[in-house]
Amino acid sequence: MTARILPSRFAAVFLALALGLSACSGAPSREEQAAHVPGVADDLVVVGSSLPLTGHASYLGQQTLFGALAYLNAVNDAGGVAGRRIKVLALDDGYDPPRCVANTQRLIVEDRVFCLFSYVGTPTTVKIIPMLEEAKVPLVGSFTGADALRTPFRRVIVNIRPSYYQETAAAVNHMVTDLGLDRVAVFYQYDAYGFDGLRGTEMALKSHGLAPVARGTYIRGTMDVEEGIARILEANPRAIVMIGTAGPCAKAIRLARAKGYDGLFYAVSFVGADEIARILGPDDGTPLLMSQVVPPPGLPESETPLSGVVEYATLTARYFPEQRPNLVGLEGFINAKVLVEGLRRCGRELTREGFLDAIESIQDFSVGIASPVSFARDRHQGLERVYFTRLEQGAFHLVTDWPDLRRAVGGAADKAGVN
Known part of the structure; x- marks a missing residue:
């Protein structure tokens, strides 16, 4: 059609x-x-x-x-x-x-x-x-x-x-190295997309000598997230990786918050930053981190x-x-x-x-963002850089202060009684 x-x-x-x-x-x-x-x-x-x-x-x-x-x-x-x-x-x-x-x-x-x-x-x-x-x-x-x-x-x-492997690898590295989080769970859509994100997260955690403390799923096209998020919360994670779409992920976040979880949520770019921000409404203070494959406005490398x-x-x-x-x-x-x-x-x-x-033949082609696009005969991926944004006051902003985010996550983890 x-x-x-x-x-x-x-x-x-x-x-x-x-x-x-x-x-x-x-x-x-x-x-x-x-x-x-x-x-x-x-x-x-x-x-x-x-x-x-x-x-x-x-x-x-x-x-x-x-x-x-x-x-x-x-x-x-x-x-x-x-x-x-x-x-x-x-x-x-x-x-x-x-x-x-x-x-x-x-x-x-x-x-x-x-x-x-x-x-x-x-x-x-x-x-x-x-x-x-x-x-x-x-x-x-x-x-x-x-x-x-x-x-x-x-x-x-x-x-x-x-790739999602690059997004999840960069995210896990920040969680473990910059935020000091070693109890990570994965909430994912039960299909090829979710499996890809799960595998990427597992490989990234393995590189740090870790593994997911829990896994929870939901079926694509549904909002049936209750069982999956409940299984995750039983393991007392300090961070929850989300591989899904905006609606189910937002519902899972609300359910987790209602049950007292206030650790870190992290979502891959496919979730859709503006859409999940719209669904969640004004930020209630629980940290929500998202990786992005293009830069949001105001990238600090540029004064203009x-x-x-x-x-x-x-x-x-x-x-x-x-x-x-x-x-x-x-x-x-x-x-x-x-x-x-x-x-x-x-x-x-x-x-x-x-x-x-x-x-x-495209090499170092500027598309007007921080990184140029390049290809080769044996490489058909034009961009490599991953950015991170944080939900603050109903909108996502570029993360520039990881120590500040660590303090926010640490405080939340302490209040939740998570070790």
């Missing part, structure tokens, strides 16, 4: 949009290229996306798409790239793997898209890997840090964000606002004035920048193999 399946208030946004593209080496003429390369015409390139625009993870899907389209619209309005416009076909999968598989099959076989772009979610995206490899269709910029999209190396998969953050906010205000800039949208925005840069480097004759060659 196409974007027309969306609720009417989203239909105008998620209908196919145009944006110009370049071409990669290989085709002998523009006419032959248009006839033989899927999704490519003389003045048009079609890319496809399957992502949750309804359901539990809809905030992530919608904001990823808003962010990407803010940049693509601007490029389109400026004349496109090398005389071509991009049409984005965005299909709703509701964060459901079978629907994602069906959408992807349609995009490849019926819609004949040039490439796939900005998928959202581990359980959905990992299911399409066989199709990508069989059809040799590039997938650029997924909103997931799943290891399965990185190992083994697959040329058709272009990751931009750091980061250009990419400013550009994202400006274009969001121009094209989607009802939307507030956020970390999820910024990631979609960066995904779109990398997609367009790869296409620009191709020249006029666009092929899938040439596009991948162009992506692999």
